[in-house]
Amino acid sequence: MKRRPWFLFTMLAFGFAFFYIPILSMIVYSFNGSRLATVWGGFSTKWYASLFSNRQVGAALVLSVQIALISATVATILGTMAGLALARFTKFRGRLLFTGMVTAPLVMPEVITGISTLMFFILMADWVGWPGSRGFTTITLAHITFSMVFVTTVVQARVSQSDRAIEEAAMDLGSRPWQVLWDVTLPTIFPAVLSGWLLAFTISLDDVVITSFTTGPGNTTLPLLIWSKVKLGVTPDINALATLIVLAVGAGVIIAGIVLNRAEARRARDERLAYRANE
Amino acid sequence: MGPQTRRHPLAEWFHRRGWSDLIIGLPYLWLLVLFLLPFVIVVAMSVATRTPTAPPFGYGGDNPVINLNGYARLLHDDLYIRAFLTSLLNAANAMILCLLIGYPMALGLTRVSKNWRNVLLMLVILPFWTSFLLRVYAWMGLMGKNSWFNGLLTSLWNWATPEGWAVTSIPMMHSNFAVVLVMVYTYLPFMILPLYSSLERLDPALDEAAMDLGTRPFGVFLDVTLPQSVPGIIAGGLLVFIPAAGELVIPTLVGDAAQPMIGRVISDEFASARDWPMASSVAVALLLIMVVPTMIYSHYQAKADTGERK
Numbered sequence: 322m323k324r325r326p327w328f329l330f331t332m333l334a335f336g337f338a339f340f341y342i343p344i345l346s347m348i349v350y351s352f353n354g355s356r357l358a359t360v361w362g363g364f365s366t367k368w369y370a371s372l373f374s375n376r377q378v379g380a381a382l383v384l385s386v387q388i389a390l391i392s393a394t395v396a397t398i399l400g401t402m403a404g405l406a407l408a409r410f411t412k413f414r415g416r417l418l419f420t421g422m423v424t425a426p427l428v429m430p431e432v433i434t435g436i437s438t439l440m441f442f443i444l445m446a447d448w449v450g451w452p453g454s455r456g457f458t459t460i461t462l463a464h465i466t467f468s469m470v471f472v473t474t475v476v477q478a479r480v481s482q483s484d485r486a487i488e489e490a491a492m493d494l495g496s497r498p499w500q501v502l503w504d505v506t507l508p509t510i511f512p513a514v515l516s517g518w519l520l521a522f523t524i525s526l527d528d529v530v531i532t533s534f535t536t537g538p539g540n541t542t543l544p545l546l547i548w549s550k551v552k553l554g555v556t557p558d559i560n561a562l563a564t565l566i567v568l569a570v571g572a573g574v575i576i577a578g579i580v581l582n583r584a585e586a587r588r589a590r591d592e593r594l595a596y597r598a599n600e
Numbered sequence: 601m602g603p604q605t606r607r608h609p610l611a612e613w614f615h616r617r618g619w620s621d622l623i624i625g626l627p628y629l630w631l632l633v634l635f636l637l638p639f640v641i642v643v644a645m646s647v648a649t650r651t652p653t654a655p656p657f658g659y660g661g662d663n664p665v666i667n668l669n670g671y672a673r674l675l676h677d678d679l680y681i682r683a684f685l686t687s688l689l690n691a692a693n694a695m696i697l698c699l700l701i702g703y704p705m706a707l708g709l710t711r712v713s714k715n716w717r718n719v720l721l722m723l724v725i726l727p728f729w730t731s732f733l734l735r736v737y738a739w740m741g742l743m744g745k746n747s748w749f750n751g752l753l754t755s756l757w758n759w760a761t762p763e764g765w766a767v768t769s770i771p772m773m774h775s776n777f778a779v780v781l782v783m784v785y786t787y788l789p790f791m792i793l794p795l796y797s798s799l800e801r802l803d804p805a806l807d808e809a810a811m812d813l814g815t816r817p818f819g820v821f822l823d824v825t826l827p828q829s830v831p832g833i834i835a836g837g838l839l840v841f842i843p844a845a846g847e848l849v850i851p852t853l854v855g856d857a858a859q860p861m862i863g864r865v866i867s868d869e870f871a872s873a874r875d876w877p878m879a880s881s882v883a884v885a886l887l888l889i890m891v892v893p894t895m896i897y898s899h900y901q902a903k904a905d906t907g908e909r910k
Contacts, residue, residue: 332701332708333704336705339788340788343739346749347734358744360746400627402622402626405623409610413624428842430887431848432846432867432883433883433886437638466635473627488610501610527731547734548733551737552852554740559737563734563737574725
């Protein structure tokens, strides 16, 4: 006989209320007509209107997306290489150091990554004259560095799970290794690479601390813009901006989740069919 | 599984052709230059001497080659000790609260039907993908003096307590309470997910066997479920504790400026006081403190792995 665990279900309900009430409240107050952010003054969409006419916000968004696109792509390439190396090339010189360098950034407090990267850039400018000024390039380099290790973790886990026998079979059937990598390994790990890219993209798009240390004058990303405003308190236009971001990200995550699930299901089905055909 | 002595043919070929050098070498080189070198700079900077030059540090010459002043100040100056204690206390409180809230939630997730489970898991992960800064900001809106949430809590307080204790609002913002609350809010998914994955693997037959032998449900939880979920508790606990202890954004926005956490101290020493050696000393000390729980974690992780292999 199965009894329903009411206590657990109540906790779940409370937990989800805890997760979503602050966000819902923020969304509701973005339609607040009052200038006071927390006192209700009737329904209005004026903060959205003022948001869309704000050039600063647009420019910051464009800069953030540019940095996120470039850094996520480079981080995915480097991170996938590192994940493949760690999962498939069992022995190589300096593997221990490599493992350490791939793990350490995951637990490093952001503020330490921030000051170390900034000191590195300042000292490099002093010693070798590069980087001449801080901004787009330095932010992107820092983002690539701390997001690639997340890609590595995701890809490495996936490669270790996938069956070596398929690659070996392809080799036995005369495929060249480069072909095997392209036709067998990469398609198998593709969902992991894609979710690694998404992870790197969101991490970059979201980052405040490391960006605030590596940016230069005139390079304000969207989180930095929000950060500078939020430090002064709650304002209705930030509520509106937050609502748009939360809804956009939410929709993006749900769509990506569905796509990834489908891809995964298709891959699993193909694999099953392939095995069945062999029997 | 025994150790793999035979090399994977793919690895063999890549090795022969030098492709493996490329696949390993590129990310290796990247991390050496952009992660390890900056890290080495921090360690070296922590023993440098502060000077009024630009960049503001010096080695040798008039200055000692190794200057341990920064570390000495860490032990003597109240500010640093209190900042470390505040950080550790806030992080520990956040971790415990996350565990108390997250454990029943994770256990509840294993008891709902499969379709519901996927939806609910998605709902746990969703806040994690939305902007961290905005999740902190959402609470700033709720905790402020004039907010509906504060009003609600105020009337609850005034209703529940004797008349003389009545307040007009509850001073939640800019306190350690606010820091812990927002930390619990932002880091709770990190606790729920590892707990869920360790609880999901448990065999329900064990529960039933214990029940059949006459154990009461809470007894089953204490004797069967809880001990088996220890790896999940440790993983979740560290995933909350480690980022919480070094947190900068949350204490800056909702914390008490008079009781800074260590992340804030590092940032202020570096940016406002322009004392690079001191900021680096604090950073190194923070890392050393964090190494301990990380080691415990990998110790348990290794133990859990060998346990599974048996």
